[in-house]
Amino acid sequence: MHHFAPEILLITILSLVVLSDALAARLRIPSVFLLLLGSFAVYTWFRVAVPIDLKEHFDTVILFCIPLIFMGDALHLHFADLRKHAWGIFYLAVVAVALSIVAGASLATFDLFPQITLGGYVALFAINMATDAVSVQSVLSRFSGVDHDVKVLIEGESLGNDATAVIAFFFIGLPWMMQGQIDAGGAALDALRVFVFSTVIGLGLGYGFHLLMKLYSDKRGELFTFVVEAYAAYLLGEYFHLSGILTLIVAIVSTKAWIDRDIEAEEQRLERKKRSFLQRMRLSGVLATTKERLEYIYEMASEFGYIAAVVIFFVLAEMVDPAKLWEYRREILVMFGVTTLIRALSMAKFAWFGNRFKVIKPVGFEGWFILTFSGMKGALSIILVHMIPADYPYRELFETVTVGVVILSIFVYGTVLWAWFTFRPKEEVRLFEKS
Secondary structure, X not given: OOOOHHHHHHHHHXXXXXXXXXXXXXXXXXXXXXXXXXXXXXXXXXXXXXXOOOOOOHHHHHHHXXXXXXXXXXXXXXXXXXXXXXXXXXXXXXXXXXXXXXXXHHHHXXXXXXXXXHHHXXXXXXXXXXXXXXXXXXXXXXXXXXOHHXXXXXXXXXXXXXXXXXXXXXXXXXXXXXXXXXXXXXXXXXXXXXXXXXXXXXXXXXXXXXXXXXXXXXXXXXXXXXXXXHHHHHHHHHHOOOOHHHHHHXXXXXXXXXXXXXHHHHHOOOOOOOOOHHHHHOOOOOOOOOHHHHHHXXXXXXXXXXXXXXXXXXXXXXXXXXXXXXXXXXXXXXHHHHHHHHHHHHHHHHHHHHOOOOOOOOOHHHHHHHXXXXXXXXXXXXXXXXXXXXXXXXXXXXXXXXXHHHXXXXXXXXXXXXXXXXXXXXXXXXXXXXX
């Protein structure tokens, strides 16, 4: 007998999205607040509306959700913005994250979490340094006046940050935590190998799908091509024991970059009558899509990613245990406070670099403030903590602390940003201004 479980779950998810968006628009608050509260309320008091045990089928849920979440985020980045802010994004997404994880792990000397080893600290901070682009977009979309350059830095950092955190977790933190020791040189080389080969495969896929999209001119076909590319890149990366997320991000961003470059060249009439061999090889002059069709693709991809994020929120709701959160309240508050402080210092350093080096855009006080409190945690943190083996003795600590940090970061950071945009000062304040 058919129990209609998938249909009921779909009705629940879409209804929650519609109601959250409608209430958020009326109350002028970020919809992610209502989504998180709503998913917990539904799961706790109306369990019949979630007839599928998402936690039991977590691997399937992840395989379905990850490509959609990261595809939508990657498509927001434009080639011109990437070129302009390449060094800034690299610092925020790679250097700052790596240094933040090191800084967090160094706190092992203070026995903040006496139960876990140094490898456990690396794993825990890698999990809780990963930001959630969907939550950030949900909050920032409610406010006007966000500087475009700051917005680009936030979007680029959210994507690259996640890739760096995943590599640090899977190839350094998790093995170190489970084995009790690690060959530092070998781990560093392994992480470098993953980064290089994931990037190379992603670039190859990106170029191939860019050429493929030149063979037809249909917005629905182009959208589904991006979806296929996202899933193919993720699966290929995981199959070769690389980073599926990094492969996916590089593939989508590179395809989008080549499309942007083609459109820019067409608009500026840079095409020459006599094209070189390389130009003919990449079908120069034949556009993979248009700006109008890209707008449709952006919109639909964002909706797909949003729905996938809501599914992850239901998994989060299943993990919320008020009794456990209260039991580990000290660890949660310590972790939230430490990660917030590390992020604030890291963004302050970035603001200082912006006033010293031309390759990095100065962000000022407001930019530093927004970058600091846009570090909301979400789907990826939940995914990573679920990857800890069930037989690890302190898995409960990791899960509870991560759930608590995710909830606090969304509500505290979101409220701080709401207050800032509602009552912010009229005059811009500059950090580390040159005299």
